Amino acid sequence: MVATLIRLKRDLTFNGFNQSVWHILGTIFAGLYGLGIVGMIFSLQVMEGGAAVIDAEFVRTASVLMGSAIFLLWLIIPVFVSGADTAMNPRQFITYGIPRRGLILGLALTGLISIGAVLTVIWLIGQVLHWRWDAAAAATAVTTLPLLLITFSLVSQAVTTSISAWLSGRRSRDFLAILALGLMVLLYPIMIGLESAFSSLADAVPTVVDILALTPLGAGAALPADAAAGDWGMFMIRLAILAATAALAVVVIRAALVKITERPTVQSSSGSKSDQGLGLFARFPATPWGAVAARASTYWLKDSRYGGTLVLLPAFVVLAVVMYSQLDAPWVLLALGPVFGWMLGFAISADISYDHSAFALHITSGVSGTADRVGRLVGLLSFGLPITLLSALIPAVMFTGPATTAALVGASVGLLLSTAGFSCLVSARFTYPVPKPGDGPLSQPSGSTGRLMIVQLGMLVATVALMLPEVILVIVWLISGDSWLGWALGIAAVLKGLGLVWIGVTLGARVFERSQPELFQTVSQY
Amino acid sequence: MDPVSVNPTALMPPALRLRGLTKRFGQTPAVQDLDLEVPRGSFYGFVGPNGAGKTTTLSMATGLMRPDAGTAEVVGIDVWAQPSEAKRSMGVLADGVLLFNKLTGAQLVTYAGLLRGMDRETVESRTADLLRVLGLEEAKGKLVQDYSAGMTKKIALASAMVHAPELLVLDEPFEAVDPVSARTIRGLLESYVGSGGTVILSSHVMDLVQRMCSHVGIIAEGRLLASGTLEEVRGGSDLETRFVELVGLEGGDQELAWLQL
Numbered sequence: 001m002v003a004t005l006i007r008l009k010r011d012l013t014f015n016g017f018n019q020s021v022w023h024i025l026g027t028i029f030a031g032l033y034g035l036g037i038v039g040m041i042f043s044l045q046v047m048e049g050g051a052a053v054i055d056a057e058f059v060r061t062a063s064v065l066m067g068s069a070i071f072l073l074w075l076i077i078p079v080f081v082s083g084a085d086t087a088m089n090p091r092q093f094i095t096y097g098i099p100r101r102g103l104i105l106g107l108a109l110t111g112l113i114s115i116g117a118v119l120t121v122i123w124l125i126g127q128v129l130h131w132r133w134d135a136a137a138a139a140t141a142v143t144t145l146p147l148l149l150i151t152f153s154l155v156s157q158a159v160t161t162s163i164s165a166w167l168s169g170r171r172s173r174d175f176l177a178i179l180a181l182g183l184m185v186l187l188y189p190i191m192i193g194l195e196s197a198f199s200s201l202a203d204a205v206p207t208v209v210d211i212l213a214l215t216p217l218g219a220g221a222a223l224p225a226d227a228a229a230g231d232w233g234m235f236m237i238r239l240a241i242l243a244a245t246a247a248l249a250v251v252v253i254r255a256a257l258v259k260i261t262e263r264p265t266v267q268s269s270s271g272s273k274s275d276q277g278l279g280l281f282a283r284f285p286a287t288p289w290g291a292v293a294a295r296a297s298t299y300w301l302k303d304s305r306y307g308g309t310l311v312l313l314p315a316f317v318v319l320a321v322v323m324y325s326q327l328d329a330p331w332v333l334l335a336l337g338p339v340f341g342w343m344l345g346f347a348i349s350a351d352i353s354y355d356h357s358a359f360a361l362h363i364t365s366g367v368s369g370t371a372d373r374v375g376r377l378v379g380l381l382s383f384g385l386p387i388t389l390l391s392a393l394i395p396a397v398m399f400t401g402p403a404t405t406a407a408l409v410g411a412s413v414g415l416l417l418s419t420a421g422f423s424c425l426v427s428a429r430f431t432y433p434v435p436k437p438g439d440g441p442l443s444q445p446s447g448s449t450g451r452l453m454i455v456q457l458g459m460l461v462a463t464v465a466l467m468l469p470e471v472i473l474v475i476v477w478l479i480s481g482d483s484w485l486g487w488a489l490g491i492a493a494v495l496k497g498l499g500l501v502w503i504g505v506t507l508g509a510r511v512f513e514r515s516q517p518e519l520f521q522t523v524s525q526y
Numbered sequence: 527m528d529p530v531s532v533n534p535t536a537l538m539p540p541a542l543r544l545r546g547l548t549k550r551f552g553q554t555p556a557v558q559d560l561d562l563e564v565p566r567g568s569f570y571g572f573v574g575p576n577g578a579g580k581t582t583t584l585s586m587a588t589g590l591m592r593p594d595a596g597t598a599e600v601v602g603i604d605v606w607a608q609p610s611e612a613k614r615s616m617g618v619l620a621d622g623v624l625l626f627n628k629l630t631g632a633q634l635v636t637y638a639g640l641l642r643g644m645d646r647e648t649v650e651s652r653t654a655d656l657l658r659v660l661g662l663e664e665a666k667g668k669l670v671q672d673y674s675a676g677m678t679k680k681i682a683l684a685s686a687m688v689h690a691p692e693l694l695v696l697d698e699p700f701e702a703v704d705p706v707s708a709r710t711i712r713g714l715l716e717s718y719v720g721s722g723g724t725v726i727l728s729s730h731v732m733d734l735v736q737r738m739c740s741h742v743g744i745i746a747e748g749r750l751l752a753s754g755t756l757e758e759v760r761g762g763s764d765l766e767t768r769f770v771e772l773v774g775l776e777g778g779d780q781e782l783a784w785l786q787l
Contacts, residue, residue, distance in 0.1 A: 277667075281636050286649070291640035295626060302628040302669075357623040361685065363589050364620065365641040366613030437624055438671065513609075517592045524623070 001098060005106030009113045031115050038119045041066065045126035054133050060225035061209050063127060067148075067221020068212045070120060074152040077116065078160040090161050094261050104253050107161070111153040120152060121145075127224070137228035140235075144242075148220045151242060154249035155216075158256070165256035182315050189322040196326075213238065216245035284378075288367050292375020296351070297382055305354060305435050309347050313340060313387065330399040337392025337412030342463070344384040345419025349427050349459060351376050353434045357524035363516050369509030373424045377505065380420060388416045403486030407477070410490020411470055417497025418466050421504030422459070428512040430455050431519065433526040469496060539602030541566045541693040541724035542587060547596035549582050549748075556582045557748040560596070564693075564741070569719045570726040571735035571756075573765075574745035575773055580728040581621055583745065584697050588618045601692055614642075617686035619679075621697035621728070627671035631662055631681045634670055638685035649688065656684040661710055676707030683711060687718070694718065696727040700734060712738060732766040746773045 017024050048059060093103060111117070124145045131137035212218035213225075219241040226235035284294040300306045316336065323332045352359055362372055392412035396405040432455045470493050477485040512519070542564040549557045557579040564570045574580050585591035587598040589605055589612075598605040603612040626634060632653055639649035657666050660680040665673065670681060679699060686694060694715070700708050715725055716738070729735050735742060736756065742765065743753035751772045752759050760768045 278633055278636055279630070281633055281640070286640055286646035288641050288643055291637050295629065295637055298633070299626075299628055355626075357620075358626045360590055360618075360620045360623045361626065361638060362641065364613060364616070364618035364686075365638060365689075366589075366610040367641050368610065371641075437627065516609075517590055520590055 001102035002106040002109060005103075005110055006113065009110035013113060027115070034115060034119045035122075038122050042122055042126040045123075045130040049130040049132050056225070056228060059130060060222065061205060063130065063221045063225065064209045064213050064218040065205075066123065067127075068215075068217040070123060071152065071155070071217045071220075074116070074120075074156040075159060078156050078163065089164060090257055090260050091164055100254065100257055100261075103257060104157075104250060107157050107253070108150060108153045111157050112149065117149070117153070120149060124148060127221070131224045131228065134224075134228040136230075137224035140224045140227040144220060144223050147242065147246075151220065151246045151249070154246050154253070158249040158252040161253050161256040161260070165259040182311065186315060186318065188319060192322060192326050214241070216241060219245070288371035289375040289378065292362075292367070292372055293378040293382065296348075296376050296379025299354070300379065300383065303354070303437070305437075306347070309343070312343075313391075316340075317391075330395070333395035334399060334408060336395060337388060337408055338415050340391045341388040341412040341414075341416035342419055344380065344388060345416045345421075345423060346459070346463075347384075347423075348376050348380050348420060349423040350432060350434050351423075351427055352519055353431045353523050353526060354437070355523065356437050356526060357520070358437065359520055359523055363520055369428070369512035370505065372512055373428070373505045373508045377420055377424055377501065381416075384416060384420070385413070388412050401483075403483035406490040407474075407486035407493075408490075410493040411474075414470065414490075414493025414495075414497035415467070417494070418500045419463050421497065421500035421502070422463060422466060424501070424504035424508040425511065426455075426459060426462075426508075428508040428519070429515060430458075431523050431526075432456070436526065466500065469493075538566060539599065540564055541568070541601055542570075542695070542726060543599045543602075544583070544587060545597050545599075547583060547586055547598065548594045549579075549586060549591065550594055555748050557586070557593075560745070560748070560750050562743055562750055562753060564724060564726050566601075566692075566724050567719065567722055568724055568741045569715070569739045570724070570741040570743065571739035572726055572728040572743050572745065573730060573732065573735055573769060574728075575730065578745045578773075579748040580745060581697055582748075584695055584726075584728060585620070588616065588620070588695050589613060590618075590620060614689075615692045617689065617691035617694045619682050619686045619694070619696040619699055621701070625670050625678065625682055625685075627673075628669060630667050630669055631673070631677075631684075632657065632666040634681055635684045635688055639688040642689040644689060652688050652690075653684070656688060659710075659714055660684055661707075674704075675702040676704045679703050680707055680711060683714070687714075692724060694723065694725045694727075696725065698729060699727050700729060700731060708734075732764075732769055736760070736765040744769060744772055 017027070045062075048054075048062070090103070090107065098106075124141075128138055128141040128145070131141045209218070213222035214237075219238040223235060223238055223242075226232070226238060280294040280298050281291065284290040284297075300310065316339065320332045320336055324330065355362075389409065389412070392409045393405070396408045400408070470489065473485065473489040473492060477489055540563045542562070544560055544562040547557055547560040547562075548555070560579075560583060562583075572580055572584070582591065586593040586596075587600075587605065589609055592606070600612045600616045603615065605612040626637065629637060635653040635656060636649055639652065640646075657663050660683070662677060662680055662684070665677060670678065673681060679702075683696070683699060686696070696715075699711060699715075703711065715727075719725055719740075727739075739756055741754065742756050742759045744751045744759065752768075756765070759765070
């Protein structure tokens with residue numbers, strides 16, 4: 001049974017490569033990226049382990065920190081990738097009646113057929129070399145290698161299976177993903193908090209390492225250090241922690257599998273509130289573009305794939321306020337307006353990809369290119385403009401004079417309009433894969449990395465080029481210091497933004513009408 | 527029900543005319559040089575095995591897929607030369623296509639109407655009518671993502687009909703639909719055809735096509751094997767027999783020896 005599952009995973013992996021060149025390129029790229037990082041760590045481990053004077057404390061610190069980070073990755077990655085459609089979703093095995101023990105072991109082992117596992121093995125071998133100056137420590141590192149690897153895999157599988165069992169609802173999955181995203185953004189304030197708790201980050205490290213080494217995160221990686229120090233009491237305690245972690249993971253997987261296979265819940269109709277009115281459709285004009293705008297704004301409110309972007313905004317505000325209070329540098333707050341303008345303008349660059357095959361309705365109703373483009377733009381601006389205005393205006397009024405305020409507000413709004421106008425044009429021709437309707441904001445479609453990065457990078461470069469006039473004006477302003485230049489900058493930025501919107505909509509509409517069927521065929525494949 | 531066979535509309539261009547329609551995916555031809563005519567006022571059943579090219583043909587007729595060669599005309603207007611004019615006369619239910627399912631049922635139909643440039647009052651009253659006739663009145667405030675398969679087909683049909691088109695192109699309107707919903711859809715389509723509308727629908731349920739349609743076209747491997755009125759095509763026998771004769775059996779009459787319980 002276990003062998004069958006492993007063969008299945010192998011076949012699924014290789015068949016995935018047949019899908020598209022982008023999938024292969026994406027995998028290679030991700031693999032190389034990971035290999036680069038792990039390679040660097042590996043060479044460090046080898047060098048440190050062979051140094052003339054060995055600082056045992058340093059080796060321990062490095063081991064525990066890296067071990068904890070890798071454990072955390074195994075823990076977190078499934079939260080991001082596990083949608084309804086991971087290759088080895090246990091839900092798919094319900095109908096086969098596979099003995100549970102075989103399924104648990106099989107799933108844990110198939111988790112090892114991945115780039116992540118290969119990279120982890122490299123790190124674990126590096127770990128052995130890192131400790132090679134002490135026989136007992138090196139022996140420990142060798143013997144705990146498979147133990148750690150299987151624990152990582154079990155824990156990762158436990159997360160995947162639990163999500164599938166208890167958090168399969170669309171809402172809870174979105175919530176989880178957005179929570180993880182928010183945490184990532186808030187990592188900096190957390191670090192700052194840690195730093196202020198101790199006098200400096202360097203002072204905090206020994207305490208942090210000692211605590212980590214007593215948690216499942218770092219216990220396994222700290223084992224060689226105990227062996228080297230001859231502290232066999234702690235060694236046994238940490239070994240027990242590691243064993244308990246693995247055991248707990250097995251228990252969790254088991255319980256989750258019982259839930260999935262023996263008490264499968266029917267996807268309930270989330271009991272959404274019945275909304276009798278027409279919502280935003282009653283508020284926008286009763287024209288084709290008004291309808292598109294109403295639909296787009298409705299999606300911004302209801303579809304978590306769009307909402308994911310909006311959730312980032314308050315997280316950024318928190319981040320900026322924390323950074324300001326720490327560094328006493330108002331520029332972080334002043335940067336909010338332009339950053340939001342740029343982010344929001346970009347947000348409609350994937351609009352048609354988000355529609356997926358529902359875009360068919362636009363084609364079969366013969367919506368004009370202008371109505372489609374203007375509608376999506378107005379949908380964004382209806383809330384994007386006030387957000388950008390406020391986020392530029394409030395900090396500017398707090399910290400600067402009228403000229404700078406005018407420049408900042410103008411530049412933010414101009415940036416929003418410029419990128420939005422540019423998105424109107426580009427999104428009519430270049431699409432990239434996005435999560436499917438109904439998926440969470442973070443579930444990346446397979447085989448998308450390559451194309452996604454190329455389109456986004458291209459757009460990034462292009463928007464930077466579009467911002468050149470503003471940059472030149474800012475430089476002139478900073479050099480001459482004339483306050484009227486601030487006003488000129490603000491007005492020029494807005495005018496340029498309006499011009500780009502006009503160009504983006506006009507050209508975008510033409511491109512849209514010419515390439516409708518091709519657009520549809522592409523986005524419905526995502 | 528006896529559909530109109532000879533009347534003045536025969537002089538007008540047919541509701542749908544496909545000429546030399548061809549589509550290739552890489553090396554595999556999906557549709558080859560396909561000619562098809564759907565007379566006005568007919569209820570046309572477009573049947574064929576899976577993968578025969580039904581969806582590809584209908585996609586090319588509705589502007590969803592660009593043909594490699596050939597033309598498609600709706601009431602005499604070329605779909606690819608004058609798309610917005612042609613699409614005005616046509617309502618489409620595409621198969622395997624998602625709907626904007628974060629909208630409520632009423633919002634979706636309203637959206638379809640407004641996209642067509644209709645005014646708010648007309649859209650509102652027609653939406654209410656359609657939802658009532660299709661038995662979706664109670665569910666009109668629910669999100670489409672929470673609809674059952676049958677309700678989804680019905681709301682998609684409502685979106686395709688809200689602008690009162692002359693031609694309805696329906697790809698698999700009865701797939702995964704329960705008998706009650708199927709009857710509702712059928713009733714609506716029959717009264718639509720009765721009042722002068724034209725329907726072309728694809729299906730692989732022969733029995734259904736035989737009971738509903740006045741005209742039939744059989745497609746296999748991207749070619750039209752037979753077309754005409756139901757009587758002409760089935761020629762005395764029933765449609766399924768004729769269909770299997772034309773398309774051919776697969777696997778013959780072989781039996782699975784180990785499945786004799």
